[in-house]
Amino acid sequence: MSNLEREAVPTLCGGRGDVVGEPVRELLPPRRVKLGESTEVRRLLPSLGRRMIGAWVFVDHYGPDDIADEPGMQVPPHPHIGLQTVSWLHQGEVLHRDSTGSLQTIRPRELGLMTSGRAISHSEESPRPHARLLHGAQLWVALPDAHRHVDPRFEHHADLPVVTAPGLSGTVVLGEVDGARSPGTTYSPLVGLDVGLAAGAEARLPLEPDFEYGVLTMSGELHADGVPLLPGSLLYLGCGRRELPLRATSDATFMLLGGEPFEEKLIMWWNFVGRTQEDISRAREDWMNGSRFGEVHGYDGDPLPAPQLPPLPLKARGRVR
Numbered sequence: 001m002s003n004l005e006r007e008a009v010p011t012l013c014g015g016r017g018d019v020v021g022e023p024v025r026e027l028l029p030p031r032r033v034k035l036g037e038s039t040e041v042r043r044l045l046p047s048l049g050r051r052m053i054g055a056w057v058f059v060d061h062y063g064p065d066d067i068a069d070e071p072g073m074q075v076p077p078h079p080h081i082g083l084q085t086v087s088w089l090h091q092g093e094v095l096h097r098d099s100t101g102s103l104q105t106i107r108p109r110e111l112g113l114m115t116s117g118r119a120i121s122h123s124e125e126s127p128r129p130h131a132r133l134l135h136g137a138q139l140w141v142a143l144p145d146a147h148r149h150v151d152p153r154f155e156h157h158a159d160l161p162v163v164t165a166p167g168l169s170g171t172v173v174l175g176e177v178d179g180a181r182s183p184g185t186t187y188s189p190l191v192g193l194d195v196g197l198a199a200g201a202e203a204r205l206p207l208e209p210d211f212e213y214g215v216l217t218m219s220g221e222l223h224a225d226g227v228p229l230l231p232g233s234l235l236y237l238g239c240g241r242r243e244l245p246l247r248a249t250s251d252a253t254f255m256l257l258g259g260e261p262f263e264e265k266l267i268m269w270w271n272f273v274g275r276t277q278e279d280i281s282r283a284r285e286d287w288m289n290g291s292r293f294g295e296v297h298g299y300d301g302d303p304l305p306a307p308q309l310p311p312l313p314l315k316a317r318g319r320v321r
Contacts, residue, residue: 024238025227039073044234053214054259055188057142061232063135072126077296078304079287080116082148082273084141087112092134098122099294102154111157113184120152121293142273147187157183167201190259197248205244213237213258220252265316277314
């Protein structure tokens, strides 16, 4: 999924300067953003309160939306550099196309993982016909400097490992949890886990004390480390935890996102993650000139034009809170 805002502003992120080195409970409010004709998302990262969780640099939560009589998701071809996109559904389907020639329908609890590397373009849309409900999350992972120019690629993993406990079932989206490892390619120490909790269940998830974590509530009501959470909320937990106590007051689902604090300094502007003004300016120029990013075939519509760059220079900095 793209950042479709027409007045894109630079996001200053990365660096360890403001990483909380101990457990915290910081609830991040969502910002509502319109995507296309019938999809509205709750944007949780980046926010004024926090820019990153490990290498996770962008988090949108959408739905459940009734799109029976709507076109559903319609995101025209657009470019990316320096990041991975993670498409994750609880309901509905999304048809992915990209400039490497990938054409894949992504369904609930299947991982759609696109590594942009030096340059890729893609589109996302609800198939025709499509299911009545659409509910999911779109996330970005920043690529470390050593890997940000890798060849672009798309992975689809329909069979992901599952961890279980009484009243709990978790699908390992990325990384490793309790000995179960996702087949999705990662380039920095991180984890993504999709968890379902039965009403009344209590559980403790094992955590890595060197990771920072966040909990994205997808549905239902739960308490994470004693904090009540409703759908569409993101709770930042800081570092230094070895486990996360959970309690569900109804059937609930959430995503656990974590990773080692990302040390490098970044600029995130529109759909690009770079290190310098030149990175961003060159990517924008290449996209508008029709070079470097290839072509997405089969999408019924024009590519998305890039917004204008801001008048002030873009500068990579550490984390801003």
